[in-house]
Amino acid sequence: MLLRSRLAMAASSRAHVIWLHGLGDSGEGWSYLEDELGPRFPGVSWEFPDAPDMPVSCNQGMEMPSWFDLRRIPVTLGEAHGGFEEAVAGVHALIQKAEDEGIPASRIVLGGFSQGGCLSLSSGLSSPRQLAGICCLSGWLSKTSAPLAQLATPVLMCHGTSDNKVPFKAGNESAEILQQAGCSKLRFKEYLGLPHGTSPQETKDVEAFLKEILAE
Numbered sequence: 412m413l414l415r416s417r418l419a420m421a422a423s424s425r426a427h428v429i430w431l432h433g434l435g436d437s438g439e440g441w442s443y444l445e446d447e448l449g450p451r452f453p454g455v456s457w458e459f460p461d462a463p464d465m466p467v468s469c470n471q472g473m474e475m476p477s478w479f480d481l482r483r484i485p486v487t488l489g490e491a492h493g494g495f496e497e498a499v500a501g502v503h504a505l506i507q508k509a510e511d512e513g514i515p516a517s518r519i520v521l522g523g524f525s526q527g528g529c530l531s532l533s534s535g536l537s538s539p540r541q542l543a544g545i546c547c548l549s550g551w552l553s554k555t556s557a558p559l560a561q562l563a564t565p566v567l568m569c570h571g572t573s574d575n576k577v578p579f580k581a582g583n584e585s586a587e588i589l590q591q592a593g594c595s596k597l598r599f600k601e602y603l604g605l606p607h608g609t610s611p612q613e614t615k616d617v618e619a620f621l622k623e624i625l626a627e
Contacts, residue, residue: 425454426518426543426625427509431502431527433549435475437461441524448618455625456514460505462527465494478530486529488581491554495533499557502534506542520621522546525577525607529553532568532585536561536594544624546617549577549607552585559592566597567620569613571605 432441438459445457462476469481480493502521509519520543523531528550535545537557544565566589570582579601586599600616 424456424512424514425627426452426520427456427458427512427514428520428522428621429458429460429502429505429509429531430546431460431478431521431523431531432462432476433523433525433527434467434477434481436524437476444614444617447614448621451618452621452625455621458505458509468493478526481526484576485578486551486576486581488551488584489554495530495553495555496557498530499534499537499555502530503538506534506538510540516540516542518543518625520544520546520624522548522617523550524548524609525550528568529577532566533557533559535564535566536589538564544620546620547582548609548613548617549574549582550585551577551581552588559589562589562593563596564594565620565624566594567617568597568599569602569616570599571602571607571610573604574607576607 430441438461442459462478464474465477466472466474467477469484478498479495521531521535528547531545532547533555535542536559538561541561541564547568549570568586570579572579589597602610
């Protein structure tokens with residue numbers, strides 16, 4: 412899978428954040444994270460890739476930016492998604508590119524929202540080398556053939572209790588499945604009444620997580 416990405420990594424970068432948007436969105440739609448959090452993380456570079464356009468089943472085959480195919484919304488936990496393995500490989504290539512630029516895997520954070528959160532979860536936990544951490548906002552665990560070998564990776568999962576696109580139950584049960592599998596550094600945060608979106612408190616929690624895992 413060819414991902415469109417805007418990466419401007421400074422020579423002084425000591426860590427790197429790759430953030431994956433949701434269905435129908437763009438990397439630009441999440442670049443506010445760098446505007447808001449970037450000044451608090453000097454030496455950290457940010458990357459907001461764009462998903463390719465593809466037909467999406469849950470939208471009657473309409474083409475839109477999508478990391479992989481979705482059969483239905485609300486999403487169903489444990490369902491396989493067409494193109495998912497290719498999407499994981501594409502994210503692994505982005506991680507490798509950052510490593511080639513001099514950032515070790517242990518200083519790379521992978522995050523995302525909704526479909527991007529789902530992809531970040533599987534891609535990060537199946538990465539060839541353990542990452543600094545994974546942020547999954549309003550996401551879920553997809554069925555995948557990729558071995559989730561990096562269960563020691565710190566993971567932050569955040570989910571609103573009123574999410575009608577990725578049900579809270581799907582996120583919560585995903586966290587429980589991973590914890591039972593040995594993902595001991597996973598923490599799950601719920602946001603009462605939050606629909607399918609973000610909140611100022613969630614952004615603060617992401618900031619606190621980044622401060623913890625990127626501390627030098």
